[in-house]
Amino acid sequence: MLQFVNFQKNYGNFAALKIDELQIGQGLYWLKGVNGSGKSTLLKSVAGMLSFNGDVLLDGNISVKKDAVNYRRLVSFAEAEPLFPEFLTGREMINLFAKARGAEAGQEELYIESMQMQHYVDRPIGSYSSGMNKKLSLLLAFLGRPRLILLDEPLITIDTESLLILYKWINERQEQEGTSFILSSHQALDREILPNAGELLIENQTLTHIL
């Protein structure tokens, strides 16, 4: 599903992350690593938001660099602490993302309802609490039919009820469409709900597949 080829991310002189060769098959992965190990750097690089040396390929031959438009339609990303333009409403952001991803009309409605966002989605984002903002960012990552969904710290900020809804979305997408997921989290994933989660570890500035 995902392949790293001579991947290296530097910030100035600091070599933050180096992955010579690694292939990760289809599935759901829990990305682990201590503070500052490089989890956000990895997710942002795979999302095509950071420049780096080497390449990342999706499904064998779709390069984040050489086939950027197609790649970015197939890989979505929700940031740990999302920031959106405060003057736009949640629905306006949803419409923008839905169009960019080629989502089918009305796909968002079930997500809005199940996450209990209908009472605020038409309000400007500047009026949202951090949990309301986080739920919007998670919904945006599910729009369209991405092959890979990257979620940076998805378990923080949202309440327990919303967390269960998020797990349900993940399971449904995996079962129905074979979508892959990489989730970074300092909290343990609920193994009863996500029994098949593999584990990726960032240690000593590199990534290994440990399970």
Ligand SMILES: Nc1ncnc2c1ncn2[C@@H]1O[C@H](COP(=O)(O)OP(=O)(O)OP(=O)(O)O)[C@@H](O)[C@H]1O
């Ligand atoms: N824009 C930047 N400029 C310079 N160094 C950076 C930049 N962003 C991240 N770093 C460095 O890269 C390393 C990895 O940071 P990153 O944010 O990816 O870690 P993380 O594993 O996501 O951390 P946390 O668990 O604390 O969120 C850290 O040493 C950090 O200081």
